[in-house]
Amino acid sequence: MSDCIIVVDHAEKRFGEQVALRDVSVSFEAGKIHGIIGRNGSGKTVLFKCIVGLMPLTSGSIQVNGRHIETGKTVPDDIGAIIETPGFLPNYSGFRNLKFLATLRGRIKDAEIRKAMQQVGLDPESRKHVGKYSLGMRQRLGIAQAINAKGEIMLFPVMQTSIPPKTRNLRMESGQLAFNCCEPPIRSMAAAFTILPQSSQR
Known part of the structure; x- marks a missing residue:
């Protein structure tokens, strides 16, 4: 856990009666390229907005570089x-x-x-x-x-075109975390993937 630069713990996000994120717990190690894969409406972009402090969680917590993210109070500058x-x-x-x-x-x-x-x-x-x-x-x-x-972390949600290889190499060589979010099927990424199932909303 000490090598994890982002830690999401039992995150839930509701919009009234609609559940966008349900009990999502996942951690991401520094110095790697990670991918979040999910269908349309599975909550990928919502999770990204919560990570960068643009949207509050209904419950649960998110830490970035050891700091708890609180919307309006803590916006990561890295x-x-x-x-x-x-x-x-x-x-x-x-x-x-x-x-x-x-x-x-x-x-x-x-x-x-x-x-x-x-x-x-x-x-x-x-x-x-x-x-x-x-x-x-x-x-x-x-x-x-x-x-x-x-920043130490780069987030690229819902990219329709591939990240250029030189960019991927730059992130890895500098020890930073590159983070991509895609609709399946995914063609190729040298990464460890996290699957955000559509059923997590229900």
Whole structure:
């Protein structure tokens, strides 16, 4: 348990009478790529939102790096995450978008932004506006932003395109945890998988 960077303990999330998560207990070791597999509506994205502190649990607990997550009180600053569809300014280039976000943190250099974009297969010198990006390109730009967050944990929920191999290698080589959430069937991921069954909602 000491090697686990995320620990979910008897997590339950209800929306009125609807149960999104029922008694979910799972832990994730640091330095590995993990995958959560489940059908539509099985609670994958809900679990991710609870992990990053965007949504409170009805009962149970979540720890990230040994800290209990309390929505509105504890938001992990060591997580780079994409929750659902990445949101960017459509009338600016990918680099300009990441530059705007980097300004908020005040610690990310232009060279780091360019490197992150190249690692996910995007050209940082391209003037193409994000509004003209394909879905896959926007998702890759979101991964680049997650890389720039420099967190120990990276969450990529419901990705429709595969994570580029260079990105997977980067996460593993740096000892960080890469975390992906997919609809089955899954084609290939070098990972240990957690299955979140649809029946957990009932």
